Amino acid sequence: MRKKIVIIGGGFGGISAAQEFGDYEADITVIDKTNHHVFQPLLYQVATAALSPADIAAPIRGILNKQKNITVVMDEVISIEKGSNNKKYKVSF
Numbered sequence: 175m176r177k178k179i180v181i182i183g184g185g186f187g188g189i190s191a192a193q194e195f196g197d198y199e200a201d202i203t204v205i206d207k208t209n210h211h212v213f214q215p216l217l218y219q220v221a222t223a224a225l226s227p228a229d230i231a232a233p234i235r236g237i238l239n240k241q242k243n244i245t246v247v248m249d250e251v252i253s254i255e256k257g258s259n260n261k262k263y264k265v266s267f
């Protein structure tokens with residue numbers, strides 16, 4: 175059976191993980207409560223008006239759109255429950 179991988183958050187960690195899993199034989203779902211990835215190290219430049227917010231944010235779907243096994247969902251994860259066999263998890267959003 176094809177594996178299902180859920181990645182919560184499209185920050186540095188989530189995007190890196192999704193890109194790493196891009197070649198895997200698995201269906202990957204990236205869930206983020208926003209639709210964009212923020213390059214946080216440049217937040218200071220936005221705060222000082224040296225850059226606009228759009229310069230440091232990009233749609234998560236756009237970043238991952240070349241990887242056909244990835245679905246991006248915009249929603250907030252509210253719980254993760256471990257299944258009885260300790261192998262399957264139920265992610266609620």
Ligand SMILES: Cc1cc2nc3c(=O)[nH]c(=O)nc-3n(C[C@H](O)[C@H](O)[C@H](O)COP(=O)(O)OP(=O)(O)OC[C@H]3O[C@@H](n4cnc5c(N)ncnc54)[C@H](O)[C@@H]3O)c2cc1C
Pocket residue numbers: 182183184185186187188205206207208210211212213214215216217218249250251252
């Ligand atoms: C101003 C600033 C400057 C920085 N400068 C540097 C630097 O120069 N060098 C460096 O190495 N690091 C820097 N960092 C730290 C670096 O940005 C973080 O360590 C890194 O972003 C953490 O990555 P992450 O994927 O763990 O979390 P994040 O990048 O914060 O991503 C978390 C993602 O998860 C989503 N999310 C959270 N909860 C939920 C939920 N319940 N359901 C769905 N989605 C959810 C969020 O919307 C977010 O997109 C800086 C941070 C800041 C704030």
